Amino acid sequence: MPALGFGTLIPDPVVTMSATRDALEAGFRHFDCAERYGNEHEVGEALQAGAAAGGIAREEIFVTTKLWNSNHRPERVEPAFLASLARLGLDYVDLYLIHTPFAFQAGDDQDPRDQNGNVIYDSGVTLLDTWRALESLVDHGRCRAIGLSDITLDKLLSIYDSARIKPAVVQVESHPYLPETELLEFCKAKGIVLLAFAPLGHGMKPGLLEDPIISSVAARVGKTPAQVLLAWAVQRGTALLTTPKTLARAKENFDISALPQDAFDEITRIQTRQRLNDVVNTGSPGFIPQSKKT
Numbered sequence: 617m618p619a620l621g622f623g624t625l626i627p628d629p630v631v632t633m634s635a636t637r638d639a640l641e642a643g644f645r646h647f648d649c650a651e652r653y654g655n656e657h658e659v660g661e662a663l664q665a666g667a668a669a670g671g672i673a674r675e676e677i678f679v680t681t682k683l684w685n686s687n688h689r690p691e692r693v694e695p696a697f698l699a700s701l702a703r704l705g706l707d708y709v710d711l712y713l714i715h716t717p718f719a720f721q722a723g724d725d726q727d728p729r730d731q732n733g734n735v736i737y738d739s740g741v742t743l744l745d746t747w748r749a750l751e752s753l754v755d756h757g758r759c760r761a762i763g764l765s766d767i768t769l770d771k772l773l774s775i776y777d778s779a780r781i782k783p784a785v786v787q788v789e790s791h792p793y794l795p796e797t798e799l800l801e802f803c804k805a806k807g808i809v810l811l812a813f814a815p816l817g818h819g820m821k822p823g824l825l826e827d828p829i830i831s832s833v834a835a836r837v838g839k840t841p842a843q844v845l846l847a848w849a850v851q852r853g854t855a856l857l858t859t860p861k862t863l864a865r866a867k868e869n870f871d872i873s874a875l876p877q878d879a880f881d882e883i884t885r886i887q888t889r890q891r892l893n894d895v896v897n898t899g900s901p902g903f904i905p906q907s908k909k910t
């Protein structure tokens with residue numbers, strides 16, 4: 617799996633297509649999708665057009681997509697997976713993730729709520745039930761690897777212990793303000809890739825991009841704050857997802873190089889702690905635009 621991944625959580629379909637093409641042109645070969653993002657069709661079209669224009673073969677591109685919370689019941693997994701494949705226009709995906717460990721009421725409503733506005737969860741299915749259904753997708757050769765997203769170490773341990781096919785990847789929020797060190801150490805010991813989302817702190821300002829330590833390292837090494845944050849993520853042994861929307865930013869985010877050890881250590885010692893995305897506690901995404909909610 618290429619360490620530098622392009623994330624497709626982009627609300628606008630036109631921007632989804634142009635940003636995906638730009639990412640391909642800049643050199644990204646790892647694309648992170650999800651049925652919940654509502655734009656697999658646009659991502660698939662952009663990948664096909666970009667790959668044809670650039671002479672890039674399917675095998676050179678690593679594509680991930682994710683099973684949404686309302687499809688956790690085992691009988692819903694294969695249909696949801698096949699629908700994602702069809703929207704992406706692919707015969708297989710390289711990686712299929714359970715988007716969050718929370719099962720929502722099964723059905724086509726991706727955001728089922730009661731009259732008080734509370735999420736309706738589904739207590740009739742366990743994460744292991746869903747995992748077993750993903751294992752059979754691997755058995756049938758339609759996805760090369762499976763994993764989990766928005767997962768805590770506790771929940772990962774219970775799946776890891778029971779799984780016939782072990783998780784290959786866990787995708788979680790991770791950056792200098794949320795290093796997830798314990799989870800990363802476990803993943804390294806077990807040969808699982810930790811795939812960091814929000815490596816730029818979702819680009820929020822004030823935030824990581826303006827952190828004084830990041831800014832001073834950037835000035836010292838002649839890179840931008842974004843390049844420093846992405847380099848730190850790769851250097852500590854994670855893969856990452858970033859979502860540049862223009863060709864210039866895609867090139868910037870792809871052009872990273874190793875930090876001097878003292879700069880790397882200085883960033884690792886940052887004490888600020890902040891979780892930006894509460895999805896790990898509730899299954900409800902914090903960064904899906906309102907217009908995409910059903």
Ligand SMILES: NC(=O)c1ccc[n+]([C@@H]2O[C@H](COP(=O)([O-])OP(=O)(O)OC[C@H]3O[C@@H](n4cnc5c(N)ncnc54)[C@H](OP(=O)(O)O)[C@@H]3O)[C@@H](O)[C@H]2O)c1
Nearest residue numbers: 623624625648765813814815816818819842857858859861
């Ligand atoms: N599993 C999950 O629950 C989950 C949750 C969230 C995200 N994800 C995945 O992770 C991917 C990455 O999302 P993210 O928000 O973490 O991406 P990110 O790249 O860390 O943050 C995106 C933000 O950073 C800004 N940005 C990008 N490159 C920049 C640069 N070089 N300099 C300054 N600002 C820059 C963008 O600004 P502009 O908009 O102005 O370009 C945007 O506001 C998503 O697309 C999705 O695939 C997964």
